[in-house]
Amino acid sequence: xxxxxxxxxxxxxxxxxxxxxxxxxxxxxxxxxxxxxxxxxxxxxxxxxxxxxxxxxxxxxxxxxxxxxxxxxxxxxxxxxxxxxxxxxx
Numbered sequence: 550x551x552x553x554x555x556x557x558x559x560x561x562x563x564x565x566x567x568x569x570x571x572x573x574x575x576x577x578x579x580x581x582x583x584x585x586x587x588x589x590x591x592x593x594x595x596x597x598x599x600x601x602x603x604x605x606x607x608x609x610x611x612x613x614x615x616x617x618x619x620x621x622x623x624x625x626x627x628x629x630x631x632x633x634x635x636x637x638x639x
Contacts, residue, residue, distance in 0.1 A: 564604045566581055566604055566609070566623055566628075567581050567582070567583045568580070568581060568637060568638065569581075569637070569638035570628045570635035570636065570637055570638065571635055571636060571638050572633055572634065572635055572636075573634070573636065576591060576592055577589065577590070577591055577633055577635065578590040578591075578638075579628070579630070579635060581602060581604075581609075585601050585602060585603065586599065586600070586601055586602070587599065587600060587601070587602045587611065598613045598614075598615075598617075599613065599614050600612050600613035600614045600615075600617075607622055607623045607624065608620065608621075608622055608623075609621045609622070609623065609628070609630070611630075619631050
């Protein structure tokens, strides 16, 4: 692993947004893993999308394993992503 990868892994493990984020109805669930990967479930479909993510400040960028990209912003501990609002699961 090169220095850039080591730095990225350290940043991902230490950012405050690791964990599960869900829409109010529970239909969409983003699990932001500490290793810089995410697993998104939709309805009854577990692992509907998987890929990597990076957090810089309050901004998140996603790259799913099929090549699709997306982004979002954390505002007042709420994730705004692709027209959806996700809340931290407690």
